[in-house]
Amino acid sequence: MKAVITYGALLLSSFVVNGLSSGTDYAYILKVTVGTAILLSGAASIDYFIDKHLEMAMNVMETQYMALQQEKIMNLDYALIDSPRLKEIRERMWLERNWGAGIYSMFWREKDFLIHLLKLVAALILLFPQLQYFKGKVQTESIGIFLFLFAIMIVGVFIIRYLSRMYLYMCFHLPTKEEKKWSVQYTWDFVWHGKYDSKNGKDVRIYDAYPLMKAYTYDKLQAKEFKKNVFYKFSMIYGSLGIVNNFVSASILAGSYLIAVMIAKEGNLSAGNVILFGGCLSNFLMNLFSVEYDYLEILRAALQQAGIFELFDLTDEMYKGSLPMEKRSDGEYQIEFKNVSFHYPGSKEYALKNLSMKLQIGEKLAIVGRNGSGKTTMIKLLCRLYDPDEGEILLNGVNIKKFRHEEYETLFSVIFQDYILVSLKLSENVAANHTVDVDKVRKCLDDSGFGDRLQTLSQGIDAYLYKDYEEEGIDISGGEAQKIAIARALYKDAPFVLLDEPTAALDPIAESEIYTNFDKIVGNKTAVYISHRLSSCKFCDRIAVFKDGQLVQYGNHDTLLKDHDGEYAVMWNKQAKYYTA
Structure with a gap:
């Protein structure tokens, strides 16, 4: 349709000029003009309709393409997600998309390629009958101009190819730390956390931090050193591509009409045909150039x-198992760690070393230790987010690697310290699903201590968390968020309940109350509590003390306190001012 509109307008212009100059009846010219304008308007409407539907289709395909990437990442081994290799791939994917529009760029450019190709063919068809005037002296003089224009096109193509190679180098170049610091976008996100809202706005005002923000953003743009930055160079290359493209297009337009005027000078072209010939020739050459571009x-x-296809090519390394899980209504699942050692991908230091211990059925186990002692690592291994490098973990005497991975995961309800809640309905956050058992959601929220707040919500469990997608969404405190996370763990109703310091933001008294209530709710399930506050561990049957990736003490609260030089007693005494005996 774009070719019809372009060349329809050219033909109409040529007809009108020829008609007026030759004395054709004005009424006839008017009728043709109005009729053609109506047809072109119809063509423009159809073109707009097609464009919008193509745009919608491309958006859908891009969304599906993005969904495939997210699905791939979600289905990858967690160990790969945390690996240096995938971190590099994801950074490359970000850079590749940052210097373009992702897969949308391909759809967009393919559409342009087809449009320019159709315009090229149409120009050639309309131009061919005009070549009869291209003869004699005019032919000799015009060929020189034509060859000059063609030379400009060739040079333009080579320059664009050279700049495109540089452009690609920038796209695939992973910036150094120093280059990242000079990236305005990078520092803007670093300073503002991606958006300016009420949360960071308070600190900016109270501490008069705007000059600091300005130093990392606006002032950097003004610095001479910025011109040495890779991001500045990229911008210059991108701008140069546009300059070359515009120069070639302008030269073609001027040269094409110069040839048309030279032919007309010899009396071979009418005024209207000058417009037609010049327009067709310039469109032919410009679209020829555009097809290459x-x-x-x-x-x-x-x-x-x-980078995306490299992501798709990644294969899982973790064995997914084939043995079906035994469905036990009594929840009698026993876990045993046997000489388990593990270090994270890319690290040579062991996060856990020679860990041997049992989780007794129905036991309440507390895991304590300083930061980096291996507490959370043990939970990740238990949930099979990672596999041990040495030793094995047994479930009822069977290596957990042998069980079907997706079935084994159903055994655990976990509340990590860095749990997430999403900007969806409260009920969907608890159920972690679009399908919700309404009564069960309410009970779990009541049991977790969120019941009082729930009574104040006009939309109840259908209230949206936060205001990202719903203006009437609710803001929740850190403590309320933790209660919702606990409700989600209760909703899953798994035989093992694992709490990895989810109450770290609460004061000691509030934390102790939550743990005590949670202990009652858990009932006879096997529960593992990780906490850096030891007062919350007194109600547990056993306490495992970790230090430097090793289990250094194991027993109940009273027994461990008797070892005055032990790690547990040392930690307890340091925190004693927060507790009551």
Whole structure:
């Protein structure tokens, strides 16, 4: 349709000028003009309709493409998610998308390529009958101009190819730490956390921090050193591409009409045909150039998907198991760690070393230790987010690797310290699903201590958390968020309940109350509590004390306190001022 509109307008212009100059009846010219305008308006409407539907289709395809990436990441081994290799791939994916529009760039450029190709063919069809005037002296003089224009196109193509290679280098270049510091976008996100809202706005005002923000953003743009930065160079290359493209287009336009005027000077072209010939020739050459340019852009956009396809090529390394889980209504599952050692991907230091211990059925176990002692690592291994490097973990005497991974995961309800809540309905946050058992959600929220707040919500469990997608969404405190996270763990109703310092933001008294209530709710399930506050561990049957990745003490609260030089007693005495005996 775009070709119809472009060349329809050219033909109409040529007809009107020829008609007026030759004395054609004005009424006839008017009728043709109005009729053609109506047809072109219809064509423009159809073109707009097609464009919008294509845009919608491209948006849908891009969303599906993004969904495939997210699905791939969600289904990858957790160990790969945390690996240096995937971190590099994700950074490359970010860079590749940052210097373009992702897969949308390919759709967009492919559409442009087809449009320019159709315009090229249409221009050639309309131009061919005009070549009969291209003869004699005019032919000799015009060929020189034509060859000059063609030379400009060739030089332009080579320059664009060179700049495109540099452009691609920038796209695939992983910036150094120093280069990142000079990236305005990077520092803007670093300073503002991606957005300016009421949370960081308070600190900016109270501490008069705007000059600091300005130093990392606006002032950097003014600094001479910024011109040495890779991001500045990228911007210059991108701008140069546009300059070359515009220069070639302008030269073609001027040269094409110069040839048309030279032919008209010899009396071979009417005034209207000058418009037609010049327009067709310039469109032919510009679209010929654009087809080459679009090809390079499609190639670049395709190469910018390299990181994503590398992600798709990643294969899981963890054995998923084939043995079905035994469904036990009594919840009698026993876990045993046997000489388990583990270090994180990319690290040579052991996060856990020679861990041997049992989780007795129905036992309440507390795990304590200083930061980095291996507490959370043990939970991750238990949930099989990672596999041990040495030793094995047994479930009822069977290595957990042998069980079907997706079935084994159903055994655990976990509340990590860095749990997440999403900006969806309260009920969906608790159920972690779009399908919700309403009565069960309410009971779990009541049991977790969120019941009083729930009574104040006009929309009840259908209230949205936060205001990202719903203006009437609710803001919740840190303590309330933790209660919702606990309700989610209760809702899953798994035989093992694991709490990895989810109450770290609460004061000691509030934390102790939550743990005590949670202990009652858990009932006869096996529960593991990680806490840096030892007062919350007194109600547990056993306490495992970790230090430097090793289990150094194991027993109940009273027994461990008797070892005055032990790690537990040392930690207890340091925190004693917060407790009551």
